[in-house]
Amino acid sequence: MQMELRKKPHILFANTTFLKIWLAGCLSSLAISMYVLIEQWYIVHYLRMPRLLGLAMMATTVPRVVFMAFGGVMADRYKKKVIIGWSLLARVGLLVFMSGFFHLGILHFTFLCLFALLFGSLDAFFWPARDALLPSVLDQHQLQSANAFVQTTNQLSTVLGPVLASLLLSHVSYPIIFLSIALMLAVGALFMYTVNEPIQKDHLSTRATFIASLLEGQRYVRQSAYLKTVMLTFIVTNFFFVGPLMISIPLYGEEVYGGKSLILSLLQSSFASGMVAGAIGIGILNIRTHRGAAVIGLIGTEGGLLILYSQWTVLTCSIVSLFLIGVCISCVNIIVISQMQQRVPKDKIGRVMSLNTMVSMGLIPVSYGVVSLLLNGAVSLTILLTCAGMFIIALCTWLWRYGVAIRGMQ
Numbered sequence: 001m002q003m004e005l006r007k008k009p010h011i012l013f014a015n016t017t018f019l020k021i022w023l024a025g026c027l028s029s030l031a032i033s034m035y036v037l038i039e040q041w042y043i044v045h046y047l048r049m050p051r052l053l054g055l056a057m058m059a060t061t062v063p064r065v066v067f068m069a070f071g072g073v074m075a076d077r078y079k080k081k082v083i084i085g086w087s088l089l090a091r092v093g094l095l096v097f098m099s100g101f102f103h104l105g106i107l108h109f110t111f112l113c114l115f116a117l118l119f120g121s122l123d124a125f126f127w128p129a130r131d132a133l134l135p136s137v138l139d140q141h142q143l144q145s146a147n148a149f150v151q152t153t154n155q156l157s158t159v160l161g162p163v164l165a166s167l168l169l170s171h172v173s174y175p176i177i178f179l180s181i182a183l184m185l186a187v188g189a190l191f192m193y194t195v196n197e198p199i200q201k202d203h204l205s206t207r208a209t210f211i212a213s214l215l216e217g218q219r220y221v222r223q224s225a226y227l228k229t230v231m232l233t234f235i236v237t238n239f240f241f242v243g244p245l246m247i248s249i250p251l252y253g254e255e256v257y258g259g260k261s262l263i264l265s266l267l268q269s270s271f272a273s274g275m276v277a278g279a280i281g282i283g284i285l286n287i288r289t290h291r292g293a294a295v296i297g298l299i300g301t302e303g304g305l306l307i308l309y310s311q312w313t314v315l316t317c318s319i320v321s322l323f324l325i326g327v328c329i330s331c332v333n334i335i336v337i338s339q340m341q342q343r344v345p346k347d348k349i350g351r352v353m354s355l356n357t358m359v360s361m362g363l364i365p366v367s368y369g370v371v372s373l374l375l376n377g378a379v380s381l382t383i384l385l386t387c388a389g390m391f392i393i394a395l396c397t398w399l400w401r402y403g404v405a406i407r408g409m410q
Helices: 002-006 009-014 016-046 050-066 068-077 080-104 109-137 140-171 174-193 210-223 225-255 261-285 291-311 315-343 349-362 364-376 381-402
Strands: none
Touching (some): 016 109, 016 140, 016 174, 050 068, 068 080, 068 349, 080 109, 080 174, 109 140, 109 315, 140 174, 140 315, 210 349, 291 381, 364 381
């Protein structure tokens, strides 16, 4: 029955294995988005340490980037459902301890950062295993639709998580919130332990050392013109595009549109809605040809939209621009991830996916810092966004002319 499901993309959602993996991912996304907001609120309003908020956020996010590569090695060496399950259960334990520490009155900033560090580290093992598991339970022509569906719900979880966390903050205590998030993760772990993961004959040998396995994955990437081009493109776009864009949204809400919370919410929601719409659209279209040309065109469109966005002083125009940017970003991510899952051997998929995530995410915090320095150095946000958009367009021109590996992607 499972093999029949894999041969029929139109009944993707009848694949119970995929649905269990998807549900676990939804719960994990929802949990971490709730956790981040609770962490921020706890520091700002309970501990009264707003100036230390950045340190706690770094403690949560930096380990996710640093340990992502090790998570990829683990995904190629061991059963992926076990890695996912233990990642979820370990975070359940952390949240239970946090609840206990709060009851004892010792959940101080130092302990909170320690918990954040561990929480982010464990999350780094979840995503490479999840992304590496999908190709083994789905047929290749189902991957793009599956990734689109997963990305859609992940984005919705990111939007709904803070809302749910805010509601809980208004009605229950911190320990109850911690335990509620723990319950979500525990349910996700239960789903994963009922997954029938196919036996993979080409698993990475556990006799190889972690470092040797990691280096093997890096060598594979270096030998692939396609992977090198994709990762370089992601590095550049995240540094010159994602960083300036994400910082600009609250600044535009404050400086251009009067600093009203409703306007900021509209700007952020339009971007998130665009991400969701893009994921739905690419899932319906399920592009199978000229994917490389589509990716280059979409990235170039992002650059053009960023330039337009930097010039608008009309709220409706800014909202539409952010929505369309979100659509483009979501489409690019899904097409590239699906193509990687199809092209990379299953015994290397975990390491390749984790390396891609690590290199693409790694420079975003650096971009935030550089943008902040430039803004403090009297560079206007409009000029900064315009230059970033022009650079992205120039990158796409170069990719179209010289990036044969990505332009020829089918």
